[in-house]
Amino acid sequence: MKRNLVLIALVLPLAIALGGPEKLAPDLRLLLQHDLSSPLAQGLGLQAEDGLRVLIWTREAGAAWELPGFTPSGVWGTLATGWVDPAALSRLAEVPELLYIEPARRLRPSLDVSVPEVGAPVLWAGPPGTRGGGTLVAIVDSGIDPLHPDFRVDRDGDGWEEGSRILFLWDQTLSPGGSTAPWGLSYGRVFTQGELEAQIASGYSESSDTLGHGTHVAGIAAGDGSSSTAGYVGVAPEANLIVVKTTFYEDAVLDAVSFAFDRAEELGLPCVVNLSLGGHSGPHDGTSLFERAVDAFLDRPGRAIVVAAGNEAQEGIHVGAEVHSPTTWHLVPEASSVTARFWHPFQLGFTVEVAAPGGERTSVLPGGQGYLATPAGQAWIDNSGYPDPRNGDRQIFLQLTGVSSGASWAITSALSAAASAPDWLRLPDGRHFMLLGTSMSAPHVAGACALLLSLEPNLSWDELWDALTGGARVDGFVGQVPNPGWGWGKLALPGASEGIVPSPSGARPRLWLLESPVDREARFLYQLPRDTGWAELRVYTITGRLLWRQALEPGGGEIHWPLMTSRGNPVASGLYLAVIVSDRGTSTILRVVVQR
Amino acid sequence: MRWARVLVLGLGVLGLGSYVGTGELFSLGLDAWDAGMAGAGLALASGPGALLANPAGLAGETGLQLSSTFGSTFGQASASTAAVSLAWLGVGGVRLSLPPDGGTPFLQEGALLGVGIPISPDFSIGARGRLLHLVYPEEHTGGALDLAALYRGPVSAALVVEGALAKDPTPREEWPPSLSLDSLSSFLWGISSPATWPLPPPGSGRMPLPSGWGPSCGWGSWGCGAGYPRSLRPLGCPPAGGISGLTWR
Numbered sequence: 070m071k072r073n074l075v076l077i078a079l080v081l082p083l084a085i086a087l088g089g090p091e092k093l094a095p096d097l098r099l100l101l102q103h104d105l106s107s108p109l110a111q112g113l114g115l116q117a118e119d120g121l122r123v124l125i126w127t128r129e130a131g132a133a134w135e136l137p138g139f140t141p142s143g144v145w146g147t148l149a150t151g152w153v154d155p156a157a158l159s160r161l162a163e164v165p166e167l168l169y170i171e172p173a174r175r176l177r178p179s180l181d182v183s184v185p186e187v188g189a190p191v192l193w194a195g196p197p198g199t200r201g202g203g204t205l206v207a208i209v210d211s212g213i214d215p216l217h218p219d220f221r222v223d224r225d226g227d228g229w230e231e232g233s234r235i236l237f238l239w240d241q242t243l244s245p246g247g248s249t250a251p252w253g254l255s256y257g258r259v260f261t262q263g264e265l266e267a268q269i270a271s272g273y274s275e276s277s278d279t280l281g282h283g284t285h286v287a288g289i290a291a292g293d294g295s296s297s298t299a300g301y302v303g304v305a306p307e308a309n310l311i312v313v314k315t316t317f318y319e320d321a322v323l324d325a326v327s328f329a330f331d332r333a334e335e336l337g338l339p340c341v342v343n344l345s346l347g348g349h350s351g352p353h354d355g356t357s358l359f360e361r362a363v364d365a366f367l368d369r370p371g372r373a374i375v376v377a378a379g380n381e382a383q384e385g386i387h388v389g390a391e392v393h394s395p396t397t398w399h400l401v402p403e404a405s406s407v408t409a410r411f412w413h414p415f416q417l418g419f420t421v422e423v424a425a426p427g428g429e430r431t432s433v434l435p436g437g438q439g440y441l442a443t444p445a446g447q448a449w450i451d452n453s454g455y456p457d458p459r460n461g462d463r464q465i466f467l468q469l470t471g472v473s474s475g476a477s478w479a480i481t482s483a484l485s486a487a488a489s490a491p492d493w494l495r496l497p498d499g500r501h502f503m504l505l506g507t508s509m510s511a512p513h514v515a516g517a518c519a520l521l522l523s524l525e526p527n528l529s530w531d532e533l534w535d536a537l538t539g540g541a542r543v544d545g546f547v548g549q550v551p552n553p554g555w556g557w558g559k560l561a562l563p564g565a566s567e568g569i570v571p572s573p574s575g576a577r578p579r580l581w582l583l584e585s586p587v588d589r590e591a592r593f594l595y596q597l598p599r600d601t602g603w604a605e606l607r608v609y610t611i612t613g614r615l616l617w618r619q620a621l622e623p624g625g626g627e628i629h630w631p632l633m634t635s636r637g638n639p640v641a642s643g644l645y646l647a648v649i650v651s652d653r654g655t656s657t658i659l660r661v662v663v664q665r
Numbered sequence: 666m667r668w669a670r671v672l673v674l675g676l677g678v679l680g681l682g683s684y685v686g687t688g689e690l691f692s693l694g695l696d697a698w699d700a701g702m703a704g705a706g707l708a709l710a711s712g713p714g715a716l717l718a719n720p721a722g723l724a725g726e727t728g729l730q731l732s733s734t735f736g737s738t739f740g741q742a743s744a745s746t747a748a749v750s751l752a753w754l755g756v757g758g759v760r761l762s763l764p765p766d767g768g769t770p771f772l773q774e775g776a777l778l779g780v781g782i783p784i785s786p787d788f789s790i791g792a793r794g795r796l797l798h799l800v801y802p803e804e805h806t807g808g809a810l811d812l813a814a815l816y817r818g819p820v821s822a823a824l825v826v827e828g829a830l831a832k833d834p835t836p837r838e839e840w841p842p843s844l845s846l847d848s849l850s851s852f853l854w855g856i857s858s859p860a861t862w863p864l865p866p867p868g869s870g871r872m873p874l875p876s877g878w879g880p881s882c883g884w885g886s887w888g889c890g891a892g893y894p895r896s897l898r899p900l901g902c903p904p905a906g907g908i909s910g911l912t913w914r
Contacts, residue, residue, distance in 0.1 A: 643689060643690075646741055
């Protein structure tokens, strides 16, 4: 017996050691025992056309090109995407070069999630309900597609959206002409609503948004979602728009803000300007001349400006430049290993040349990778990256290893060529695409300002600030506020509107379901009358059996039902009823369809 | 009663972690009077309502009897049922749908076939098959076989085992068995506070039905009933929160 135990004690560690780390993602391991057409494989939602679409990680850079049974579609250092024959998964996992392989899972756009997430439907429903009518949202950005149905209206009800919600479009990049002069502008060209509607009728627009960034931002703030059935509705879908396609120089941006507020003044409408742009110049404390000028516009009620905060909360920013001609940076490492990232607009390509202290050099074209080994150290250059989904930009990656402290490396970059927008960010409807970053957060706030200004047009910017920050939602992710990552918390319009339109006496709790059907959890937004003593969410079966109850925090916010009973049992697919019960009465009953 | 304890315990183990609400559609088909009587129909089952409450109650029935209910459950969904009983046998259908208001489409249909067999003048047993068809948002079909017993005497008692055999209607969501016991020592016609003890297997999520009220009236072979279990109060007041129906016997 003792000998057997010793044997087991010896064999077990040996077996574990021989087994090595797991190389297959759990869902791929399951696939080893199932056919791709099996219900399990279908349920995993994997891409299985012409093989299985996967992401892999290899020990050495570029090793993915040589892996048996794997057809790479892109290789970036030690990571790669491509197709694998499911039958070859086991064999592939035995290759020593392979570190890990996981299936390429489907991502999805989230405007249909984010707009309910910030509580916009709460204000749409009211009372008093508003979808931003009677307000202006001004977008200063890369322009807009004025033919996009999300910014058009069908005035005569014939099913054809012949009207435009864009009241003015100033394209600063066009040569002066047309109706520019009446607005006292010395550059660019202004298109009025009538001119834009003529362009809609002709199907041709003289001003275009070649980047798509401005159209995307405008859609978040005030798109009406009419171009698709997918529900990509912006925060203030009935607000009118003023759009300025800017040159992105500070003076032009200030001209754009001035133009928007001047038009709003003439129309007698409140206006919020969205600036999903920024830079890293200046003292970063609001005292630059540009920042002072922006502040100066907010001298009267009914005006607000929303600016993107940047996407670098977790990163130190060291250097930035605009490269119009070959530009050289000198990098003096203070450690033996240094990483540098050079961000640039995704539609541009840059050639990068790295020169070692001894004069050895290597040049890498856009889409390529390079390696330079010298007595002073090694340099790895990756100039093949796809646009970063957070901000749409590309980055050139430089890794120096084994370098001597104090030696100077020269990195020279030159503009190479224009590139087209990537297809993989475009959605199947052809009218929407995906971007992330605070450029996209800002128009959520701008749309929120439009809704609040629609409720109370004479709000000043600081009243809006108080409402938005005071109503912001704070949870475990946010932590203590304010903080550099989350600011004052998550935008929550139900709470923000409370500071502007208090609950009328006799108000009852309100409850909204964010999506249905649901398969993992049901997410609700709720709002309680100000003097509510107690309240709880209850979920019943269709026959009235109580399944779930949960106490609610005062005010409002989001609450989740995990599709379980209070005893912890999962509920079956079917129809359920949710309601808030409180000492101020009950909310309307909501139907929750569970479908797994 | 030792066997009953063993049965409850056994079903309880089976029910641990199981899905709740799979056959809820069929509870909608309970007679309005039964609902108003807070589930006491298990021990009082008779006529078409026995098909839905306790198929053992079909034993000893003679002649054709019809029962139909239609209503808006809490103003949220349309529910309709029809049941026919004829000499030990019963057959019926249930349908639940959401109004076409642009929300998530939802439609469930169910069919029942039951039989009651008298063992003695006071005691009968029964069996029932239920077919559940989920139409929207996804189409699935499942079924369950239920067993029942009923004793009628000074103290009536009933036992119903639902889902003794079952085919899951939705993949990976098992249709768990459940056990209900009911006894009734006294009965005041029309308004009642019956002693009802549905004994769920632990973890099945089934909760005791609280008492309610259920007035009913009749003339000739026609009868009508309206029920309003107290548990439904947060969901609205009658008629939106109640259950009503019409019976011809």
